[in-house]
Amino acid sequence: MEKDTFTVTAALPYANGPLHLGHIAGVYLPADIFVRFLRMKEHDVAFICGSDEHGAAITLRAKKEGISPQEIVDKYHDIIKNSFHQFHIDFDIFHRTSLPIHHETSADFFKTLEANGSFTKENSEQYYDEEYKQFLADRYITGTCPKCQNDNAYGDQCEKCGSDLSPTELIDPKSTLSGKTPILKATSHWYLPMNDHEEWLREWIQNGILDGEKQHDPKKWRNQVIGQCMSWINGGLKPRAMTRDLDWGVKVPLPDAEGKVLYVWLDAPIGYISATKQWAKDNNLDWKKFWCKKEAGNRKLIHFIGKDNIVFHAIIFPILLKSHGDFILPENVPAYEFLNLEGDKFSTSRNWAVWLHEYLAAYPNKVDELKYVLTSIAPESKDSEFTWKEYQQRINSELADVYGNFVNRTLVLSQKYYQGIVPQPLEFSSVDEDVMATIEKVPAKISALIYAYKIREAQSEMMQLARIGNKYLADQEPWKVIKTDPTRVQTVIYVALQITNMLSAVTMPFLSVKAKELQEMLQVNYTLWPESPLVLEAGHQLGTPKILFEKIEDELVMNEKAKLETTIEQTTKYPKMKDAINFDDFAKLDMRMGKIISAQKVEKADKLLHLIVDTGIDQRTIVSGIAEHFSPEEVIGKTVLVLLNLEPRKIRGVESQGMILMAENEDGKLSFLSAESGFGPGPSVG
RNA sequence: GGCGAGGUAGCUCAGUUGGUUAGAGCGCAGGAUUCAUAACCCUGAGGCCGAGAGUUCAAAUCUCUCUCUCGCUACCA
Numbered sequence: 001m002e003k004d005t006f007t008v009t010a011a012l013p014y015a016n017g018p019l020h021l022g023h024i025a026g027v028y029l030p031a032d033i034f035v036r037f038l039r040m041k042e043h044d045v046a047f048i049c050g051s052d053e054h055g056a057a058i059t060l061r062a063k064k065e066g067i068s069p070q071e072i073v074d075k076y077h078d079i080i081k082n083s084f085h086q087f088h089i090d091f092d093i094f095h096r097t098s099l100p101i102h103h104e105t106s107a108d109f110f111k112t113l114e115a116n117g118s119f120t121k122e123n124s125e126q127y128y129d130e131e132y133k134q135f136l137a138d139r140y141i142t143g144t145c146p147k148c149q150n151d152n153a154y155g156d157q158c159e160k161c162g163s164d165l166s167p168t169e170l171i172d173p174k175s176t177l178s179g180k181t182p183i184l185k186a187t188s189h190w191y192l193p194m195n196d197h198e199e200w201l202r203e204w205i206q207n208g209i210l211d212g213e214k215q216h217d218p219k220k221w222r223n224q225v226i227g228q229c230m231s232w233i234n235g236g237l238k239p240r241a242m243t244r245d246l247d248w249g250v251k252v253p254l255p256d257a258e259g260k261v262l263y264v265w266l267d268a269p270i271g272y273i274s275a276t277k278q279w280a281k282d283n284n285l286d287w288k289k290f291w292c293k294k295e296a297g298n299r300k301l302i303h304f305i306g307k308d309n310i311v312f313h314a315i316i317f318p319i320l321l322k323s324h325g326d327f328i329l330p331e332n333v334p335a336y337e338f339l340n341l342e343g344d345k346f347s348t349s350r351n352w353a354v355w356l357h358e359y360l361a362a363y364p365n366k367v368d369e370l371k372y373v374l375t376s377i378a379p380e381s382k383d384s385e386f387t388w389k390e391y392q393q394r395i396n397s398e399l400a401d402v403y404g405n406f407v408n409r410t411l412v413l414s415q416k417y418y419q420g421i422v423p424q425p426l427e428f429s430s431v432d433e434d435v436m437a438t439i440e441k442v443p444a445k446i447s448a449l450i451y452a453y454k455i456r457e458a459q460s461e462m463m464q465l466a467r468i469g470n471k472y473l474a475d476q477e478p479w480k481v482i483k484t485d486p487t488r489v490q491t492v493i494y495v496a497l498q499i500t501n502m503l504s505a506v507t508m509p510f511l512s513v514k515a516k517e518l519q520e521m522l523q524v525n526y527t528l529w530p531e532s533p534l535v536l537e538a539g540h541q542l543g544t545p546k547i548l549f550e551k552i553e554d555e556l557v558m559n560e561k562a563k564l565e566t567t568i569e570q571t572t573k574y575p576k577m578k579d580a581i582n583f584d585d586f587a588k589l590d591m592r593m594g595k596i597i598s599a600q601k602v603e604k605a606d607k608l609l610h611l612i613v614d615t616g617i618d619q620r621t622i623v624s625g626i627a628e629h630f631s632p633e634e635v636i637g638k639t640v641l642v643l644l645n646l647e648p649r650k651i652r653g654v655e656s657q658g659m660i661l662m663a664e665n666e667d668g669k670l671s672f673l674s675a676e677s678g679f680g681p682g683p684s685v686g
Numbered sequence: 687g688g689c690g691a692g693g694u695a696g697c698u699c700a701g702u703u704g705g706u707u708a709g710a711g712c713g714c715a716g717g718a719u720u721c722a723u724a725a726c727c728c729u730g731a732g733g734c735c736g737a738g739a740g741u742u743c744a745a746a747u748c749u750c751u752c753u754c755u756c757g758c759u760a761c762c763a
Contacts, residue, residue, distance in 0.1 A: 226690095227689090231689045232689085232690090337756075345756090382693085382755095393713080394698090394712080398711080401725055405723055411722095471726085474719080474728090624762085625763090643763090648763090649763055
């Protein structure tokens with residue numbers, strides 16, 4: 001039978017920050033184990049990843065730090081690539097989306113879809129800033145509102161009268177970029193009419209049937225993936241714009257599209273394809289073999305992702321691939337839930353994280369130890385949690401005590417009794433035969449689990465083998481029997497060595513470094529997954545035993561926990577000071593004390609309270625986003641700081657005439673501001 | 687507010703199409719042992735399976751209501 005072939009991708013990390021353990025546990029490590037396993041099974045596999053370097057978040061950050069987007073992505077691409085390398089997550093290629101081959105590939109992809117009518121093109125006349133040479137998004141245009149004459153209305157909405165506008169309705173429009181009057185120019189945006197694809201998506205996701213043929217087994221897809229997708233589809237898919245007015249990204253490859261780039265979620269997954277192209281080119285392969293229906297046959301495309309990416313990989317990208325026509329669709333999209341850290345979410349902004357590159361710098365020799373821990377707590381079916389205490393416990397009581405100790409005692413006994421030469425077994429007792437039979441079944445057990453993406457359970461089967469070994473030795477007591485029946489010990493040590501041998505082979509996908517060290521100690525070299533019984537022949541000379549896993553001291557746990565506490569203190573919890581303003585700017589603000597005289601929840605909105613505030617000069621309506629922090633009952637009667645002359649704005653159909661000013665601490669908790677002397681409503685602030 | 691996924695032992699998690707006494711590892715208690723990394727091995731304690739109602743001879747499992755956690759989404763000037 002022909003072996004299945006695979007193209008495996010791991011979600012492209014976004015190049016505006018380093019990787020933390022959550023990313024590793026929930027995408028890259030399981031993908032790497034899966035691929036190592038497939039390789040040992042001699043499947044033809046391409047393992048593809050790269051950094052995602054486009055999108056608005058990177059341009060905003062660049063602007064804030066006063067450097068170019070390229071500088072940011074260069075920095076993080078290097079950090080990420082390095083840490084993958086040191087952590088032995090071995091992609092065939094770790095590419096990047098800012099390279100020309102990616103731009104070409106994405107542009108070609110786009111052109112094909114445009115040509116075959118997969119997009120709907122919305123033509124319009126849009127304002128264009130001649131000085132900045134770009135089309136202006138609605139929010140980048142201000143002008144006079146045709147309805148209320150407010151001269152500060154935005155292109156999409158007048159915040160004074162609350163009416164929805166289009167930019168062309170504005171009287172005397174101005175570009176917020178150059179301040180000049182923009183000109184109207186014909187332009188288009190391209191939309192993906194996702195609503196046209198609901199029918200086949202439903203059939204494909206629920207039943208695994210694509211173009212009338214069985215493409216995958218939906219039972220192998222995770223619940224949360226199918227659930228999330230069906231939720232989207234049943235809610236009705238909507239056309240989604242595939243182009244943006246931005247200058248950082250893949251340029252829309254058509255005339256009249258100046259200043260437009262492809263939507264980052266269009267170009268990022270195509271990054272898998274362009275990375276494959278580059279890798280194929282470097283290795284004299286045909287990239288189409290990995291992606292195209294014709295050349296790839298029934299190659300399986302697998303996307304390892306986090307749960308926040310489900311919609312893009314299981315709905316949008318498949319629509320694009322299918323619309324293009326040449327490509328295969330994913331056979332599975334194993335999505336992982338999130339990993340938490342010491343009782344709290346990983347948070348980049350609060351620096352609540354264990355960064356992979358920092359871990360590697362501090363513990364360069366503890367790569368497989370971390371891999372083991374992360375795999376045992378991988379969030380396969382629900383969110384899970386990393387704690388340093390558990391890190392220590394797993395390593396000490398499982399890796400060191402069970403696995404390492406078993407290997408050590410077996411090898412030490414072999415040295416002691418047989419000078420490191422595998423002894424000749426004599427008669428097998430029924431226990432021996434049971435154990436031998438059990439060992440032989442382990443590879444098939446583990447492989448079934450990995451094929452089903454149950455990697456955590458697969459690893460625990462590996463550990464189970466070491467447990468069997470410890471029990472076997474304890475039951476047989478060779479150190480006692482040697483005194484009465486030395487020939488029996490030959491068989492016992494032989495069997496124990498067979499367990500160790502098998503262990504060294506099945507550990508490869510999970511802990512490649514340690515597996516090789518163990519194989520070195522056994523003087524064997526396994527690169528293939530054991531299909532038939534592995535035998536360590538009698539007479540084989542073993543290598544020198546050494547300690548495989550060192551224990552983790554309490555000190556490390558304390559230090560790491562302390563480090564988390566202190567970094568969080570050192571992190572600037574609060575935003576930087578804003579640009580200076582002059583006194584006139586300040587004097588424009590009309591702030592007063594106001595008393596909340598009534599409050600109720602806005603319907604169908606989680607965060608909004610509809611307040612009536614007595615300001616001393618009037619009673620006005622203010623809608624405030626504080627419902628998650630305060631109940632209506634507890635805010636009534638409070639005297640608080642109010643900004644009166646903020647332009648009114650309609651929120652959820654209610655016009656809000658001002659703003660309640662709140663203080664927010666680093667945990668996101670809110671507090672009202674009041675006058676210390678207990679003033680009532682009315683007093684002005686300044 | 688809408689939708690999705692979860693809630694099982696102190697901790698991390700399994701529980702297939704409803705079917706004996708709900709499982710594993712860690713942790714804890716006791717015992718045994720000394721080849722080995724104060725390791726291993728044995729025994730044990732520990733669960734109203736988030737709450738309530740229903741269907742059934744039988745529910746962790748199916749249905750409904752409620753509640754908590756996470757995510758998507760709307761809305762947070």
